[in-house]
Amino acid sequence: MVSRIFEDVNETSAILHTAAEFDLDNPHVYAQVKADYETVRAALQTSGFSSLTGKMGILVQPRTKGAGHGSISRAFYARTTFVAHILNIAAWPGMPVAVPEEYSA
Numbered sequence: 001m002v003s004r005i006f007e008d009v010n011e012t013s014a015i016l017h018t019a020a021e022f023d024l025d026n027p028h029v030y031a032q033v034k035a036d037y038e039t040v041r042a043a044l045q046t047s048g049f050s051s052l053t054g055k056m057g058i059l060v061q062p063r064t065k066g067a068g069h070g071s072i073s074r075a076f077y078a079r080t081t082f083v084a085h086i087l088n089i090a091a092w093p094g095m096p097v098a099v100p101e102e103y104s105a
Contacts, residue, residue, distance in 0.1 A: 003087050018087045029059070036060040037076075049074075 001022050005015040024030040036057035043051045052062045052074055059082040064071040078086070 001083075001086050003083075018089070020087050022086045032059050040076075 002019045003017040005017050007013050007015065024033060036059055039056055040052060040062050043056065049072075054061050054063045056062055057079070059079055060076050061079055062074045063077050065073040065075040083089075
């Protein structure tokens with residue numbers, strides 16, 4: 001995963017902030033991502049598409065794709081705390097950093 005620093009709306013440059021390799025090899029993280037997926041899946045099966053909300057999920061949430069406000073498509077998005085964990089900006093509570101310190105320099 002790569003993050004960059006926002007410069008301007010015209011995207012005249014892209015300054016690299018962080019590059020981090022990430023895998024769902026941590027069983028706790030994998031279990032939570034799977035649970036988030038299953039929550040959305042169960043909502044779809046029992047209550048339908050209109051029951052999906054961005055409030056679902058701990059690490060991954062369903063949200064409208066694109067502009068929103070009437071959008072009829074959804075995508076899965078990593079929550080900001082999960083992205084911060086992946087990029088070693090902040091550890092997910094109770095979890096070690098995603099990339100050990102000796103590899104992050």
